[in-house]
Amino acid sequence: MKPTNDRVFIDTNVLVYLYSGDESAKRTAAMSAVGNGTACVTTQVLGELAHILTKKFLLPTTNARAVVHEVCDACEVHPVTPELIVAALRLREQYRYGFYDSLIIAGARMTGSVILYSEDMQHGQVIDGALTIQSPFVPAARQRLREYRVKARRAVKKPPFRQSRR
Template identity: 35%
Template sequence: MKAFIDTNVLIYWVDDSARADVVEQLLAQEAVISVQVLNEFANVLRRKRAMALPDVEALCTTLIDTCDVLNLSVRTHQTALTLMARYNLSVYDANIVAAAALSDCAVLYSEDMQDGLNIKLPGPTSANALVIRNPFRA
């Protein structure tokens, strides 16, 4: 099952905690991220964690080698705008959701979005539906 992992979940991967173990398990699946997630991940590690750039680069390279990394497209952007209105999402969250849905992920793991929310892309079919799950919720 393809699963998209949001930045707010991946950040725990660099911690020495039980949550890091959960992220390791998610990465061992058919994990998908986007370039947006890579950018946000690098930004948090540099600015909030004060991690050295070579260490940030090494972690990002591991993610690139481990995950299917999606480029953002005009279609992703346009879909995100529709999802913003339909689900009251921020532009950044909507782009994450759009990327996950357009890549046929069944689940989007996020700590910050509504756990259990079912997302359906605009259109006449139920294709590209996904559910948001908090992987740390018991």
Template identity: 30%
Template sequence: MISFDTNILVYAADAAAGERHRSAADLIERSVRRRNCLQTLQSLCEFFSVVTRKSGIEASAAAAFLHGWRSVMPVEASTIADLDEAMRAVEAYGIGFWDALLWATVRRAGVRFLVSEDFQDGQTIEGVRIVDPFAAHNTALIEQALGD
């Protein structure tokens, strides 16, 4: 199972991002076709906030992306237990709180690969592998994640 950090969703929506846009959109599309992905409510909320504030995307266009993704991917919301796990991970692994909450949520949901440009590429935290999809050395790993 695979999940996407907010930055991947932003690239998928931003045609001005060039090759990153094409790669992110293709990766999401392929994972949806294989029914091998889920998305977190946290990342969807962050996406809406980021693209309407920083990317100049109209709220209605951002909402259309969200509605589209929600219609084809299960969405997992964070729980109180995820909050507790996130606080533990901040101390144990030295990651930021919001990244830790994302990690805790996808871990509980059974995700094995978290696709992100922002986390430490290659790091595995309690069974969740962080994969930067734009790093050339991760091509085979991305294919493995899609087939997982």
């Protein structure tokens, strides 16, 4: 699918913050990410989310099922296909991510998303020139500070070479 400016892919870890009871700043950032364009997920994300909700948060199965339905209503859901798995293996080889992270990246590419929101991958990395990985939890101010430091380092001139006196 051709990338479009309004499509974003949501990794499982971002969705988890929507339903965890703590870290309200991260919950707010996750809500903003999900509401930023057409949110897409794959069936892998739904499976991982259900597993985390029932195993880590000990949510009853009926509640986890309700959460999965809520995510399905809020996002476009795409299946994991054999072609997607092959694409993930190529991405794994090229970018050195683990298989399941590569499958997330392949899913984002397949949906035509231009942004992949994830906490676990390299913030700012561009995949295949078309998909940018962004952590919704990196404050814009911190990102601007990093950019400022890079510019400042480039602007600093090294002192002229001094000859030693003998």
